[in-house]
Amino acid sequence: MPRILLVAQETGGVGKSTITRGLAEAVEDLAVLEIESVHRLIEFRTAKTGNEPGSVRYFPMRASREAIEASGGQAARAELDDVINALHAVTGPTVVDIGANTSASLLGILADEAPVLREAGIEVGLVVVVAAEAGALADAGKLLHAAKDWAAARFVVANAVRGVIDPSLLKRVAGEATLTHLRAFVLEPEARSVLDAGQLRGVPKLDRAKLAKETSPAQAGRILRDLTAFRLAVMEAVKPAALWLIEA
Template sequence: MARILLVGQETGGIGKSTVVRGLAEAVPDAQILEIESVHRLTEFKTGKANEPGRVRHFEMRATREAIEASGGKAARAELDDVINALHMVKAASLVDIGANTSASLLGILKEEASTLREAGIELGLVVVVAAEAGALAEGSKLLHVAKDWAGARFVVANAVRGAVDPVLLKRVAGDAAVTHLRHFDLEEKTREVLAAGQLRGIAKLDRASLTKETSPALAGRILRDLTAFRLAVMEAVKPAALWLVEG
């Protein structure tokens, strides 16, 4: 049975793409469907026309207001290509669902999941949450929608905006598996290096080259901080990655 792991959250800017990148590193053979208004996973080869590539990008409207303005039928039809692509999956795959799109897609999958399962495709869900109440509330809704049809559900509590209240987190997650990603206070230059290569570039960093660009001391800090960051992300996605490959 082929497994598809959906990664979603309606609230933007809480580290969902970081989680997707961690899963992509943990399961390097997994294909990626990116449902975003802007193509973000640019470090991976993108398939165009009939050319093979690891990422297939589906462009969505940027805001919830824009989606609603298009009308119900138009908004639903916008996801037809995504649903068709899910039906064609033959191996482990990741789906990066952009902000303002998760609720719409999961609502459709509530009806499609049984047909996909009959075709040998099992769905799992990763919801990324952060400290703010809005992200927790949206995460709770997504987990509830998927409760009856997701083969497994996971929550990554990202402390990027502060520690997530454990009582609220337990209430939101329910019986979903929970992992934590601690907050990293990275220096500006470290963030620049991370942005240039993302997670997959961290393992390829060369201290000698960094030293030429910065200084011996700063190069050492950049390497230590980014190595620790990458390890933390990989630990946070480990349970979901194992579920995906065990399929």
């Protein structure tokens, strides 16, 4: 039974794409669907046909205000049709990286579509990424509640990138969902530049000798250690969700 995992949060900048990248590192040949106004997962191979394993298929969002008004609102209703069609066509583990301000719309549609997918032998799960701010916590609670009747599994990743999240609030928001944590990392500018260039999948390919020439032997060692630790921490944070994806 193919499984789909939605990575969601209405609030931007909480690390949804980082979690998607971690899942792609943890699950071999994972198909990725990206719903975003700007294509961010550019280090992946672009899907040439359908939901191609090991590649990313990009769905630009959202419908422009002009298009929505010109169509009497139909443009807004139909803008996720291609995504829904792609979900019905999955044949293996698939993750969907949902851009900010789109999660609630997609989950609303899936309230009707998820049971149909289930009948077709496709299960849908949800990962909600939270950070230490009221908006992200409130949105997380709403998304988890919206999916409680149809999501086959629900996960919460608490990303400490914006500070420590109050444990009692986090527990209340997560409820029965599986909760994991991604600790905050402070990367020096050079390490951040290296990470931005290749993202998580570029870390194992880093050449220490080349880095040493570009920086220094000591700094090259720090960069490698920091990025390796970061990559492993992300993969550990997504481990329960990744295992769910491949169980079937």
